[in-house]
Amino acid sequence: MTPVTSGVFAAALTPLHEDLSPDHALFARHCRWLLDNGCDGLSILGTTGEANSFSREERAEILERLLSGGIPAGRLLPGTGCCAIPDTVALTRHAVVHGVAGVLVLPPFYYKGVSDDGLFAAYSEVIERVGDGRLRVYLYHFPQMAGVPLGHRLIERLLRRYPGIVAGMKDSSGDLQGMIATARAFPGFRVLAGSDECLLPLLREGGSGCITAVGNVAAALAAKVVKAHAAGDGAAAETAQSRLNAVRAAVSAHPLSAALKEIMAGHSGVESWRAIRPPLVRLTTAEAAALASALDRIAFTPPPLG
Amino acid sequence: MTPVTSGVFAAALTPLHEDLSPDHALFARHCRWLLDNGCDGLSILGTTGEANSFSREERAEILERLLSGGIPAGRLLPGTGCCAIPDTVALTRHAVVHGVAGVLVLPPFYYKGVSDDGLFAAYSEVIERVGDGRLRVYLYHFPQMAGVPLGHRLIERLLRRYPGIVAGMKDSSGDLQGMIATARAFPGFRVLAGSDECLLPLLREGGSGCITAVGNVAAALAAKVVKAHAAGDGAAAETAQSRLNAVRAAVSAHPLSAALKEIMAGHSGVESWRAIRPPLVRLTTAEAAALASALDRIAFTPPPLG
Numbered sequence: 001m002t003p004v005t006s007g008v009f010a011a012a013l014t015p016l017h018e019d020l021s022p023d024h025a026l027f028a029r030h031c032r033w034l035l036d037n038g039c040d041g042l043s044i045l046g047t048t049g050e051a052n053s054f055s056r057e058e059r060a061e062i063l064e065r066l067l068s069g070g071i072p073a074g075r076l077l078p079g080t081g082c083c084a085i086p087d088t089v090a091l092t093r094h095a096v097v098h099g100v101a102g103v104l105v106l107p108p109f110y111y112k113g114v115s116d117d118g119l120f121a122a123y124s125e126v127i128e129r130v131g132d133g134r135l136r137v138y139l140y141h142f143p144q145m146a147g148v149p150l151g152h153r154l155i156e157r158l159l160r161r162y163p164g165i166v167a168g169m170k171d172s173s174g175d176l177q178g179m180i181a182t183a184r185a186f187p188g189f190r191v192l193a194g195s196d197e198c199l200l201p202l203l204r205e206g207g208s209g210c211i212t213a214v215g216n217v218a219a220a221l222a223a224k225v226v227k228a229h230a231a232g233d234g235a236a237a238e239t240a241q242s243r244l245n246a247v248r249a250a251v252s253a254h255p256l257s258a259a260l261k262e263i264m265a266g267h268s269g270v271e272s273w274r275a276i277r278p279p280l281v282r283l284t285t286a287e288a289a290a291l292a293s294a295l296d297r298i299a300f301t302p303p304p305l306g
Numbered sequence: 307m308t309p310v311t312s313g314v315f316a317a318a319l320t321p322l323h324e325d326l327s328p329d330h331a332l333f334a335r336h337c338r339w340l341l342d343n344g345c346d347g348l349s350i351l352g353t354t355g356e357a358n359s360f361s362r363e364e365r366a367e368i369l370e371r372l373l374s375g376g377i378p379a380g381r382l383l384p385g386t387g388c389c390a391i392p393d394t395v396a397l398t399r400h401a402v403v404h405g406v407a408g409v410l411v412l413p414p415f416y417y418k419g420v421s422d423d424g425l426f427a428a429y430s431e432v433i434e435r436v437g438d439g440r441l442r443v444y445l446y447h448f449p450q451m452a453g454v455p456l457g458h459r460l461i462e463r464l465l466r467r468y469p470g471i472v473a474g475m476k477d478s479s480g481d482l483q484g485m486i487a488t489a490r491a492f493p494g495f496r497v498l499a500g501s502d503e504c505l506l507p508l509l510r511e512g513g514s515g516c517i518t519a520v521g522n523v524a525a526a527l528a529a530k531v532v533k534a535h536a537a538g539d540g541a542a543a544e545t546a547q548s549r550l551n552a553v554r555a556a557v558s559a560h561p562l563s564a565a566l567k568e569i570m571a572g573h574s575g576v577e578s579w580r581a582i583r584p585p586l587v588r589l590t591t592a593e594a595a596a597l598a599s600a601l602d603r604i605a606f607t608p609p610p611l612g
Contacts, residue, residue, distance in 0.1 A: 052389040052416035055396075056361070083358040083389070085584065090361075108585045110358035110415065112451055118585035125584055145418055147453050148585075278391065278431055279414045279424035279454075 003074040003101035003136070005167065006190055006208035007040030008222040010215030011048035013260055014062065016275040022054070022062050023272065028069025029306075030216075030264070035075060037303040038219030040209070042071070043104055043170070045079040047145055048213040048257050053277040056087050060094050073099035077211070081106030081140060085122060089129045102136035104170055104211075109146040116154045123154075127162055135165050142172035142194065149173075152185055159186060170194050170211045180205040196222065196248040200241040203229045213256040217263050217302040218247045243298075250294035258283050259291055266292065267302050309380040309407035309442070311473065312496055312514035313346030314528040316521030317354035319566055320368065322581040328360070328368050329578065334375025335612075336522075336570070341381060343609040344525030346515070348377070349410055349476070351385040353451055354519040354563050359583040362393050366400050379405035383517070387412030387446060391428060395435045408442035408473055410517075415452040422460045429460075433468055441471050448478035448500065455479075458491055465492060476500050476517045486511040502528065502554040506547040509535045519562040523569050523608040524553045549604075556600035564589050565597055572598065573608050 012034065015026040031042055044066065045051035045059055054062065063078055080091035080103040088105065095103050108114075108122050127135065139158070143149040150169070158166045171179045172194025179198060183191040183206040190208035193199055199210045199222055210222055224240035251259045258276055262283045265273035274282045283291065295301070318340065321332040337348055350372065351357035351365055360368065369384055386397035386409045394411065401409050414420075414428050433441065445464075449455040456475070464472045477485045478500025485504060489497040489512040496514035499505055505516045505528055516528055530546035557565045564582055568589045571579035580588045589597065601607070 047416075053391065053414065055390050055392040058390075058392065084361050084364075085359065086361040086364065108359065110353075110451065111585055112453075114585040115587055118587045121584035121587065145416065147418075278427035279417055279420040281421055281424045281427065 004041035004077075005101065006192070008038055008209055008215060008219050008226055009041045009043045009077060009192065009211040010034045010039050010219050011046045011211050011213045012042050012044045013216050013257060013264065014045070014049040015264075015273055016277065018272050018275055020275060020277050022058060024062070024065035024069065026270065027062065028066055028071060031066060031071045033303075033306055034216065034219060035071070036306060038221070038223035039215060041075045041077055041101060043077045043079065043211045046104060046140070046211070047142065047172070048216070048260065049079070050257060050277055050280065051079045052082075053280070056082070056091060059091055063095060063098060067098060074101050076100045077102050077104050077138060079104045079106065079140065083108045083110045085125050085129075088126050092126055092135070093130045093132070096130060096132045096135050102138050102167055104138045104140045106140045106142070106146055107148045107150060109148050112147045114148060116151065116157070119148070119150065119154050120157050123158055124161070127165055136167040137162070137165055138167055138190070138192070139169040140172070141169055144173070152182065155182070155186060155189070159189060168192060168208065174198070176201055179207060183207045197241075197245045199244070200225050200229060200237055213260055214244070214248050214251055216260045217267075218244055218300070220303055221247065246298045247295070247300050250291065250298060250300070253294065254283055254287055254291055255280065262288050262291060263295070263302065268305055310347035310383075311407065312498070314344055314515055314521060314525050314532055315347045315349045315383060315498065315517040316340045316345050316525050317352045317517050317519045318348050318350045319522050319563060319570065320351070320355040321570075321579055322583065324578050324581055326581060326583050328364060330368070330371035330375065332576065333368065334372055334377060337372060337377045339609075339612055340522065340525060341377070342612060344527070344529035345521060347381045347383055347407060349383045349385070349517045352410060352446070352517070353448065353478070354522070354566070355385070356563060356583055356586065357385045358388075359586070362388070362397060365397055369401060369404060373404060380407050382406045383408050383410050383444060385410045385412065385446065389414045389416045391431050391435075394432050398432055398441065399436045399438070402436060402438045402441050408444050410444045410446045410476055412446045412448070412452055413454045413456060415454050418453045420454060422457065422463070425454070425456065425460050426463055429464055430467065433471055442473040443468070443471055444473055444496070444498070445475040446478070447475055450479070458488065461488070461492060461495070465495060474498060474514065480504070482507055485513060489513045503547075503551045505550070506531050506535060506543055519566055520550070520554050520557055522566045523573075524550055524606070526609055527553065552604045553601070553606050556597065556604060556606070559600065560589055560593055560597055561586065568594050568597060569601070569608065574611055
């Protein structure tokens with residue numbers, strides 16, 4: 001199977017047990033369901049998946065257990081970017097050895113206001129130390145959360161130095177014009193929208209797809225957008241995009257991971273779906289009710305569980 | 307020896323070898339020199355010390371090697387706050403078992419805009435899981451870098467739930483009025499300024515001292531401030547504070563860790579003092595020259611090396 005490089009990715013939630021340890025079996029079931037319902041690939045252990053709330057050992061085990069649970073490595077784009085380069089190197093190497101399609105790499109995100117030289121050195125250290133031709137790096141641009149933006153000069157320099165290895169970027173900035181500019185500036189570099197509402201507009205301007213939190217429940221809608229766009233059916237693409245935007249609007253009135261875990265708990269009847277690691281917290285009863293009402297108003301339910 | 311709880315702390319630099327591995331022997335010499343030249347205690351593995359650029363294993367080893375190098379644990383306030391609670395728990399427990407005076411704990415700093423409930427849960431999980439009466443937690447408030455401010459409602463709640471354990475706060479916000487308000491609101495809770503220029507004004511309003519990057523080269527000046535203030539000699543305290551401010555102004559024209567490593571390299575003749583982990587970078591030759599000139603203009607040199 002060719003490793004996935006574009007299309008619809010869910011930024012997969014990581015289900016936990018009530019004691020906050022990862023629920024590996026439920027995670028494998030969730031990922032299988034996502035692949036059966038619109039996802040071309042899965043971006044596991046990203047922001048939505050609480051990656052940075054897990055230790056390096058937990059992150060490695062989450063990937064291993066997912067693979068042994070039957071999810072193909074070639075569909076996976078795990079997040080491996082940590083603050084400390086030795087951690088990023090270890091997780092990236094581990095993921096590559098296990099055959100993943102690529103890795104999504106945050107810049108070191110503790111220090112703010114760092115230079116392009118420093119960011120280039122950080123990515124460079126990781127790529128050189130991993131030293132594996134199979135490595136495919138997707139940069140993770142999320143200035144609002146990481147506090148460390150990734151600009152065109154950095155991308156250009158990385159592409160020149162590591163062609164074929166530096167493969168694309170997830171852009172979670174919400175800035176559609178910026179995503180379009182990146183896709184135009186670097187042909188062949190895959191720009192994936194981190195915001196559902198940017199999917200169709202970005203596809204029209206050379207973007208490669210999306211990686212979104214809402215994909216945990218509504219990837220089928222994103223898949224319709226991609227399919228209709230590819231078939232040249234602009235009207236159908238618009239319709240699916242509008243519907244996807246409505247789901248996004250309902251969910252994003254709340255913190256995303258907690259809201260999506262709430263939806264999955266309600267949908268599956270599995271109470272522990274609500275478990276979330278601090279500093280994130282579950283939705284309150286009132287918030288959960290408001291979310292349920294908002295989804296009712298647009299008559300949205302996730303696809304049936306397998 | 308009574309564990310240190312107040313006074314002058316350097317936010318100690320972590321010297322590296324040219325291959326970016328920690329130079330344990332040089333670190334022990336640096337810390338000994340700091341304790342011999344004005345420091346009451348050492349805040350190791352904080353922002354200045356590049357803590358988040360080291361793996362958990364490296365951080366544990368840095369502490370262990372420092373202790374075996376002869377630095378007393380009761381003088382140390384290591385940083386142990388990570389994004390992932392299991393990491394924070396492991397490092398905190400390790401530090402407590404080794405007898406440190408206390409630990410400086412960043413909130414989980416990846417997610418932004420988190421609630422007080424989430425921050426309380428995060429600190430609470432750490433304290434409960436470490437479960438050791440010897441634990442002394444100093445909260446680390448550095449909104450500009452961590453992106454996660456710690457407010458009075460959180461402090462109040464933690465103090466009520468964990469009296470004796472939650473011991474104080476390093477306030478690196480630069481907001482003197484905020485530090486004073488915290489010191490007044492919570493008597494007995496030790497507020498330590500993260501900015502040199504706040505030292506004397508904060509001491510006058512009930513603060514407990516400072517933890518600063520500039521303490522790596524100018525702790526003797528901070529010690530003069532504290533001593534003169536304690537002796538009721540306001541004029542001498544002001545004079546030392548002004549001098550300290552001048553050093554701070556010269557150094558903080560540049561990124562702090564790189565600037566201070568540059569000063570130590572020049573002062574010691576040890577070229578590898580300049581080594582720094584990405585995403586931080588060394589000063590350029592021009593920046594280093596500007597820094598040297600600025601320090602020359604105020605006729606500042608660090609104390610002689612032992």
